[in-house]
Amino acid sequence: MAAVFLYLVFSVALPAIIFIVHRSSRCRRLRLPPGSLGLPFVGETLQLISAYKTENPEPFIDERVNRFGSLFTTHVFGEPTVFSVDPETNRFILQNEGKLFECSYPGSISNLLGKHSLLLMKGNLHKKMHSLTTSFANSSNIRDHLLVDIDRLIRLNLDSWPDRVLLMEEAKKITFELTMKQLMSFDPCEWTESLRKEYVLVIEGFFSVPLPIFSPTYRRAIKARTKVAEALSLVVKQRRIESESGEKRKDMLGALLASDDHGGFSDEGIVDFLVALLVAGYETTSTSMTLAVKFLTETPLALVQIMEEHEQIRAKKGEGEALEWSDYKSMTFTQCVVNETLRIANIIGGIFRRTMTDINVQGYTIPKGWKVFASFRGVHLDHEHFKDARTFNPWRWQNNSGATYPANVFTPFGGGQRLCPGYELARVELSVFLHHLVTRFSWTPVEEDKLVFFPTTRTQKRYPINLQRRDRV
Numbered sequence: 001m002a003a004v005f006l007y008l009v010f011s012v013a014l015p016a017i018i019f020i021v022h023r024s025s026r027c028r029r030l031r032l033p034p035g036s037l038g039l040p041f042v043g044e045t046l047q048l049i050s051a052y053k054t055e056n057p058e059p060f061i062d063e064r065v066n067r068f069g070s071l072f073t074t075h076v077f078g079e080p081t082v083f084s085v086d087p088e089t090n091r092f093i094l095q096n097e098g099k100l101f102e103c104s105y106p107g108s109i110s111n112l113l114g115k116h117s118l119l120l121m122k123g124n125l126h127k128k129m130h131s132l133t134t135s136f137a138n139s140s141n142i143r144d145h146l147l148v149d150i151d152r153l154i155r156l157n158l159d160s161w162p163d164r165v166l167l168m169e170e171a172k173k174i175t176f177e178l179t180m181k182q183l184m185s186f187d188p189c190e191w192t193e194s195l196r197k198e199y200v201l202v203i204e205g206f207f208s209v210p211l212p213i214f215s216p217t218y219r220r221a222i223k224a225r226t227k228v229a230e231a232l233s234l235v236v237k238q239r240r241i242e243s244e245s246g247e248k249r250k251d252m253l254g255a256l257l258a259s260d261d262h263g264g265f266s267d268e269g270i271v272d273f274l275v276a277l278l279v280a281g282y283e284t285t286s287t288s289m290t291l292a293v294k295f296l297t298e299t300p301l302a303l304v305q306i307m308e309e310h311e312q313i314r315a316k317k318g319e320g321e322a323l324e325w326s327d328y329k330s331m332t333f334t335q336c337v338v339n340e341t342l343r344i345a346n347i348i349g350g351i352f353r354r355t356m357t358d359i360n361v362q363g364y365t366i367p368k369g370w371k372v373f374a375s376f377r378g379v380h381l382d383h384e385h386f387k388d389a390r391t392f393n394p395w396r397w398q399n400n401s402g403a404t405y406p407a408n409v410f411t412p413f414g415g416g417q418r419l420c421p422g423y424e425l426a427r428v429e430l431s432v433f434l435h436h437l438v439t440r441f442s443w444t445p446v447e448e449d450k451l452v453f454f455p456t457t458r459t460q461k462r463y464p465i466n467l468q469r470r471d472r473v
């Protein structure tokens with residue numbers, strides 16, 4: 001607790017004082033969105049942190065939306081921040097990336113990501129690399145190249161499960177193995193397993209903020225990142241040699257090397273890029289796998305329906321025969337389950353941006369240089385946009401020709417120039433995972449370690465389940 005206090009004093013007090021002085025001069029003339037800046041220095045940071053330890057998924061936002069409406073000002077993590085829980089404003093923020101808003105991460109996060117990561121890139125380079133990544137993960141490439149390994153590696157994992165697993169841990173292992181295959185064509189082996197151990201330490205570093213300087217977890221993460229980067233840079237060197245002798249591979253690294261016609265990418269740059277991709281799909285995809293299972297378990301009718309859908313697919317195939325693209329496309333109810341899971345339980349609750357100029361929205365002004373937070377989950381859980389918004393109801397997506405929900409209301413993958421390049425890949429991985437899970441097992445969760453509605457990553461539970469193997473259809 002002493003460390004928390006010190007951190008707050010050092011990193012929060014100074015900006016807060018500057019802010020208060022500033023506010024009394026310039027901002028008084030501007031009409032800020034309503035809200036409360038909380039205590040001097042700490043603002044409302046402590047309320048934000050403690051709110052997310054409860055079962056209500058959006059307590060911090062709920063309370064303020066009730067008081068101030070869907071656009072409000074608060075003060076968190078050392079800065080005044082405007083929160084938007086309004087679909088129109090969120091769309092405005094996403095569509096004006098690089099013009100009126102830009103992404104901004106604390107230095108502690110940038111150090112872990114690496115400065116050449118896609119998440120930190122801006123301008124034309126970002127455009128080029130974003131589109132390269134999007135092509136790599138697009139549906140034709142998944143259909144023609146990635147699906148066969150997704151299917152195989154998920155089967156391999158599930159077939160080795162004992163009678164009791166920690167589902168979240170298994171989902172993370174699967175996600176890591178899939179990504180290693182997609183990025184660098186590595187099958188799971190001792191080397192990838194030892195890399196994964198280091199990698200897990202890096203990931204823990206992301207959740208050690210806001211206390212980087214005092215946190216042993218963060219220092220350990222930085223060390224582990226160096227080790228991961230060293231291991232990957234050996235791979236990159238090797239692959240450069242192969243590539244120069246004309247050997248092409250159809251993985252992400254291959255795509256990077258092929259697009260590097262003028263030798264513009266340093267090894268360090270490529271490594272940063274790969275690490276960022278490993279990070280971006282990891283917690284996100286594995287959490288949605290786990291939460292999909294949790295919601296299905298709690299909604300027996302949906303579980304029966306999804307089992308039937310997958311048994312029908314299995315019935316048409318031979319023992320152990322791989323899923324094909326047409327099978328994926330026939331999983332219509334599964335897609336409803338996927339959307340509903342992403343709607344309620346997306347681990348990315350929204351996105352932070354910084355204003356590049358004074359912004360006028362809804363009759364208010366957000367001053368230049370301020371932080372904004374576009375809350376996706378807040379919109380997803382708003383009864384105005386989704387009937388019984390806090391109930392898991394996959395059937396709400398049925399009969400949906402895309403017209404049921406406007407595009408700015410359901411945004412689990414963000415939008416605009418930074419739309420998640422992995423949006424289709426994540427859906428496919430989740431669907432294939434559910435296919436093999438429900439056709440192999442029935443399960444019961446272990447009561448004492450129930451996953452909360454929305455697990456904050458720090459207190460995240462591992463969701464142990466007991467498995468019974470089913471007679472194969």
Ligand code: HEM
Pocket residue numbers: 103118119120130133137276277280281282284285288346347348351352412413414415417418419420421422423425426
């Ligand atoms: C359920 C799974 C996933 C969810 C919910 C998700 C969500 C998101 C969101 C909301 C963003 C936008 C961030 C922003 O605007 O600042 C994003 C960006 C990104 N995602 Fe995903 N993602 C998922 C899986 C994946 C996967 C599997 C990959 C692997 C290819 C991936 C790669 C990325 C990358 C590289 C970015 C940065 C894009 C940029 O800044 O241009 N994501 N993701």
Ligand SMILES: *[C@@H]1O[C@H](CO)[C@@H](O)[C@H](O)[C@H]1NC(C)=O
Pocket residue numbers: 134135136138139140141
């Ligand atoms: C996917 O990317 C490839 C390579 O850039 C491109 O040829 C193909 O048309 C894209 N497919 C879709 C469905 O966008």
Ligand SMILES: *[C@@H]1O[C@H](CO)[C@@H](O)[C@H](O)[C@H]1NC(C)=O
Pocket residue numbers: 332335336339397398400401402410
């Ligand atoms: C799921 O959401 C996507 C938007 O992300 C939408 O295009 C798709 O139609 C939805 N699927 C179903 C089954 O409603």
Ligand SMILES: *[C@@H]1O[C@H](CO)[C@@H](O)[C@H](O)[C@H]1NC(C)=O
Pocket residue numbers: 395396397398399
């Ligand atoms: C979808 O359509 C079917 C048949 O047309 C109907 O029975 C069902 O109630 C509809 N579901 C929803 C959620 O509207």
